[in-house]
Amino acid sequence: MKFDLNENQLLVQKTVRQVVQKEIAPIASETDKTGSFPQENLKKLAAADLFGINIPTQFGGIDADRFSFVLTIEEIARACASTALIFVAHSFVSQGILIAGTDKQKKKFLPLLAKGEKLGAFAVHEPNSGCIHTAIETRATLEGDYYLVNGSKFMVTSGGKADIYLVLVVTDKTKGADGISMFIIEKDAPGFESGNPYNKMGLNGASNSDLFFQDCRVPKQNLLGKEGEGLKILGAIVQSFIMFGASAISLGISESALEASIKYAKERVVLKIPIGSNQAIQFLIAEMAVKIDAARAFLYSAATNKNTEGLDALKVKLFVSEIAVDVTDKALQIHGGHGYCKDFPIERYYRDARGLTLHFNTTELLKANIGKTLVGLQLL
Numbered sequence: 536m537k538f539d540l541n542e543n544q545l546l547v548q549k550t551v552r553q554v555v556q557k558e559i560a561p562i563a564s565e566t567d568k569t570g571s572f573p574q575e576n577l578k579k580l581a582a583a584d585l586f587g588i589n590i591p592t593q594f595g596g597i598d599a600d601r602f603s604f605v606l607t608i609e610e611i612a613r614a615c616a617s618t619a620l621i622f623v624a625h626s627f628v629s630q631g632i633l634i635a636g637t638d639k640q641k642k643k644f645l646p647l648l649a650k651g652e653k654l655g656a657f658a659v660h661e662p663n664s665g666c667i668h669t670a671i672e673t674r675a676t677l678e679g680d681y682y683l684v685n686g687s688k689f690m691v692t693s694g695g696k697a698d699i700y701l702v703l704v705v706t707d708k709t710k711g712a713d714g715i716s717m718f719i720i721e722k723d724a725p726g727f728e729s730g731n732p733y734n735k736m737g738l739n740g741a742s743n744s745d746l747f748f749q750d751c752r753v754p755k756q757n758l759l760g761k762e763g764e765g766l767k768i769l770g771a772i773v774q775s776f777i778m779f780g781a782s783a784i785s786l787g788i789s790e791s792a793l794e795a796s797i798k799y800a801k802e803r804v805v806l807k808i809p810i811g812s813n814q815a816i817q818f819l820i821a822e823m824a825v826k827i828d829a830a831r832a833f834l835y836s837a838a839t840n841k842n843t844e845g846l847d848a849l850k851v852k853l854f855v856s857e858i859a860v861d862v863t864d865k866a867l868q869i870h871g872g873h874g875y876c877k878d879f880p881i882e883r884y885y886r887d888a889r890g891l892t893l894h895f896n897t898t899e900l901l902k903a904n905i906g907k908t909l910v911g912l913q914l915l
């Protein structure tokens with residue numbers, strides 16, 4: 536299924552594809568095996584100005600639209616979902632500062648993020664909060680010109696590798712959800728530390744680590760928006776932008792799994808015929824192709840439609856991430872025992888796709904919040 540792209544979108548897609556095919560695809564398997572942070576990939580994406588994709592030109596970005604952002608991530612994820620995940624986390628920060636930052640914050644941080652001189656990441660979840668944002672415990676108390684931040688964050692993508700973090704913190708416990716705020720915290724802030732990267736099942740290059748704040752001194756001008764606006768800002772970043780990025784990772788993985796499966800079905804010969812001659816394999820391929828087309832159509836139309844609402848973004852992420860799990864499962868089946876071995880990329884696609892249903896808004900949280908919205912209840 537083909538979609539019309541305008542000149543700018545085509546240019547962005549072509550630029551990313553070139554970088555991805557030349558620089559990122561050849562080392563994707565190695566990145567997964569070693570779990571090393573793909574610093575070189577990030578440098579190449581930055582050199583192609585892609586880190587500034589969502590940032591206005593006045594701050595050094597290329598000011599592309601949301602659809603171009605989706606196309607960029609989809610292309611990166613086709614080769615290396617870990618790099619795509621790091622890219623989405625980075626964009627979370629620039630998008631947050633764009634939505635809620637003061638002029639001073641925009642001038643200070645956006646040019647560095649646009650050029651990739653500083654890497655961004657977000658720290659929302661905590662060991663005890665799970666996926667429920669209102670359950671966070673990390674506290675910030677104002678002392679003169681600084682907030683003192685105390686607490687920890689769980690499994691942050693690019694944790695310890697990134698330079699600038701958007702961190703969700705409680706500033707007034709008595710106010711519940713209205714007492715939660717968002718801060719820009721720099722890596723060199725006194726009292727900031729990161730843990731060792733988790734040994735994960737997939738998305739191995741994304742270096743997920745815990746963050747620790749012990750009387751961490753954060754200048755009061757690093758508060759994003761006003762005190763108590765943390766969840767509002769988080770919702771705006773996630774629902775207007777980041778759910779689309781996360782979905783594009785799942786779409787990119789699914790597309791690569793299908794491509795590899797078609798190739799394998801034609802090349803693998805059993806009983807002197809390619810396995811693709813068997814109807815059982817054709818059915819799997821047909822189901823994968825139809826589901827991917829539906830996922831792409833849903834994601835692209837939501838990303839381009841001006842009337843898309845926050846609820847639509849949640850629906851897209853739920854749909855596309857679950858399809859990626861299904862599609863990569865079928866791809867593994869087509870590859871048989873060979874696909875279960877690390878000589879083929881299929882097992883990596885399968886592991887990476889699985890992570891996207893756990894990352895940030897889990898499948899259950901998405902279902903709960905979509906259902907609650909539809910029956911008129913407050914979101915989790």
Ligand SMILES: Cc1cc2nc3c(=O)[nH]c(=O)nc-3n(C[C@H](O)[C@H](O)[C@H](O)COP(=O)(O)OP(=O)(O)OC[C@H]3O[C@@H](n4cnc5c(N)ncnc54)[C@H](O)[C@@H]3O)c2cc1C
Pocket residue numbers: 624656657658659660661662664665666667688689690691692693738743890891893894895896897898899900903915
């Ligand atoms: C690859 C990856 C990257 C990540 N990157 C980041 C990052 O950059 N920044 C960050 O802040 N966090 C990040 N996380 C953490 C992630 O957001 C959390 O893992 C996620 O929110 C789930 O929290 P939990 O692991 O504590 O699970 P839990 O909250 O303990 O949930 C366990 C299970 O119970 C379900 N569940 C929990 N509460 C409810 C409920 N009320 N209703 C229905 N079901 C419920 C969950 O859906 C899940 O199935 C990342 C995680 C992964 C896997």
